[in-house]
Amino acid sequence: ARSTSAPTGGYDFVVVANRLPVDRVTDADGNASWNRSPGGLVTALAPVMARAEGAWVGWHGAPDESLEAFDDGGMRLVPVGLSAEDVELYYEGFSNSTLWPLYHDVIVAPEFHRTWWDRYQEINRRFAEATAAVADHGATVWVQDYQLQLVPQMLRASRPDLKIGFFNHIPFPPLEIFAQLPWRRRVLLGLLGADLVGFQRQSDANNFLRCVRRYLGYTVKAQHIHVQDDDGQPIRTARAEAHPISIDSAQITELARDPEVRARAAEIRSELGDPETVLLGVDRLDYTKGIRHRIKAFGELLADGDLHVGQATLVQVASPSRERVEHYIALREEVERTVGAINGEYDTMSHTAVRYLHHSYPIREMVALYLAADVMLVTALRDGMNLVAKEFIAAHADNRGVLVLSEFAGAADQLRHALLVNPHDIDQLKGAIMEAVRMPGTESARRMRIMRRQIVANDVNRWSRTFLESLEGTKA
Numbered sequence: 129a130r131s132t133s134a135p136t137g138g139y140d141f142v143v144v145a146n147r148l149p150v151d152r153v154t155d156a157d158g159n160a161s162w163n164r165s166p167g168g169l170v171t172a173l174a175p176v177m178a179r180a181e182g183a184w185v186g187w188h189g190a191p192d193e194s195l196e197a198f199d200d201g202g203m204r205l206v207p208v209g210l211s212a213e214d215v216e217l218y219y220e221g222f223s224n225s226t227l228w229p230l231y232h233d234v235i236v237a238p239e240f241h242r243t244w245w246d247r248y249q250e251i252n253r254r255f256a257e258a259t260a261a262v263a264d265h266g267a268t269v270w271v272q273d274y275q276l277q278l279v280p281q282m283l284r285a286s287r288p289d290l291k292i293g294f295f296n297h298i299p300f301p302p303l304e305i306f307a308q309l310p311w312r313r314r315v316l317l318g319l320l321g322a323d324l325v326g327f328q329r330q331s332d333a334n335n336f337l338r339c340v341r342r343y344l345g346y347t348v349k350a351q352h353i354h355v356q357d358d359d360g361q362p363i364r365t366a367r368a369e370a371h372p373i374s375i376d377s378a379q380i381t382e383l384a385r386d387p388e389v390r391a392r393a394a395e396i397r398s399e400l401g402d403p404e405t406v407l408l409g410v411d412r413l414d415y416t417k418g419i420r421h422r423i424k425a426f427g428e429l430l431a432d433g434d435l436h437v438g439q440a441t442l443v444q445v446a447s448p449s450r451e452r453v454e455h456y457i458a459l460r461e462e463v464e465r466t467v468g469a470i471n472g473e474y475d476t477m478s479h480t481a482v483r484y485l486h487h488s489y490p491i492r493e494m495v496a497l498y499l500a501a502d503v504m505l506v507t508a509l510r511d512g513m514n515l516v517a518k519e520f521i522a523a524h525a526d527n528r529g530v531l532v533l534s535e536f537a538g539a540a541d542q543l544r545h546a547l548l549v550n551p552h553d554i555d556q557l558k559g560a561i562m563e564a565v566r567m568p569g570t571e572s573a574r575r576m577r578i579m580r581r582q583i584v585a586n587d588v589n590r591w592s593r594t595f596l597e598s599l600e601g602t603k604a
């Protein structure tokens with residue numbers, strides 16, 4: 129039974145994530161309310177939440193503010209408060225300046241600080257305690273992502289009755305890189321509190337299994353791990369599996385059919401001065417996304433005379449992200465300097481080379497942009513999945529458009545009919561862009577049809593269902 133007042137027990141399905149799936153909106157009179165955040169995760173889990181007695185434990189995004197639990201959109205929302213110092217040490221520090229760069233192939237150097245690690249443990253404990261307080265006896269708990277890797281072990285210690293799943297949304301690095309982490313054993317033990325540890329790619333799961341074998345000495349057979357107690361006795365089995373996440377394909381397809389959205393797509397093209405080719409990049413402004421490589425390739429194509437302003441335009445949406453973290457500040461400066469230099473060189477009075485937008489937009493506008501685009505550029509240097517690539521495919525029910533996709537994005541495992549590139553190879557990237565620009569409609573439609581079938585069949589609902597089915601099949 130659900131308790132309506134104090135958040136103590138009663139919920140049989142609990143999601144734990146760094147962020148709550150809502151954004152606060154304040155109206156003109158200063159009244160605050162909550163809107164569901166865009167994004168596939170909450171879309172996929174909301175129905176599961178509504179069927180079961182569901183609760184979501186997470187941070188609401190503002191520092192130094194503690195909020196009571198509340199009900200919204202058919203689920204219990206349980207805010208975990210973070211002080212400004214918690215944000216600095218746990219979120220900007222250990223999560224986004226240690227783990228994020230380490231897990232993304234050390235594109236920038238991770239920093240290792242014991243004060244960050246201490247706070248990471250403390251905040252993971254806070255999330256675990258909040259979860260233990262709302263989860264019913266025998267409940268299923270699904271912990272999300274790298275910010276909360278210690279939660280499974282902490283939860284299992286206090287609540288051995290729970291069924292615990294973990295999903296890592298970002299890559300899990302090769303052993304040779306993971307090895308750098310001073311607290312590598314502690315992180316592995318943290319994750320192995322789960323019955324099922326999910327990853328985006330099979331290669332991520334394999335990396336994890338290799339680390340478990342090497343640093344914990346546990347027996348690993350196929351995807352099964354024999355977890356040991358302190359005396360080295362096997363006590364239970366945990367599993368590591370690939371469960372590639374996806375998008376709400378139906379929602380995107382429906383928006384793409386909406387006449388207003390289609391009209392908006394036409395309007396975008398005309399606002400850009402009706403170029404023959406619209407190239408598009410959509411990313412959080414993050415150094416893992418390869419935005420600089422993409423802009424460099426495009427600039428060189430203009431310089432070489434393969435593309436011309438007026439004929440081709442690159443629209444780059446870069447949504448603001450982690451704006452107080454040093455490497456993000458530096459990246460923004462570099463991207464904006466480069467865009468300014470290219471536009472200064474090639475723009476005409478009527479047309480621009482790069483239309484750069486440092487904003488985030490509602491999903492309707494994004495679908496209009498996908499429809500307006502001829503060539504989508506996803507050039508991540510490393511990416512757990514990349515849902516933008518999948519959204520572009522889902523939006524093109526018209527089978528128009530070409531996807532240039534980095535082989536370093538998890539999506540490349542599913543979207544084999546994209547033009548796959550190594551974004552570090554600028555000449556190859558330029559070649560792929562020109563191939564995309566020139567590709568005959570019959571060939572691009574053939575590729576698009578195959579990829580659409582994949583995305584429509586494997587949407588985010590299927591992802592959550594197969595993960596949860598696998599988790600429920602686990603015997604502790």
Ligand code: G6P
Nearest residue numbers: 146147224273274297298449450
């Ligand atoms: C990635 C991570 C998520 C994170 C999101 C936005 O997709 O896997 O866990 O929530 O980026 O980043 P932010 O730091 O703003 O939550």
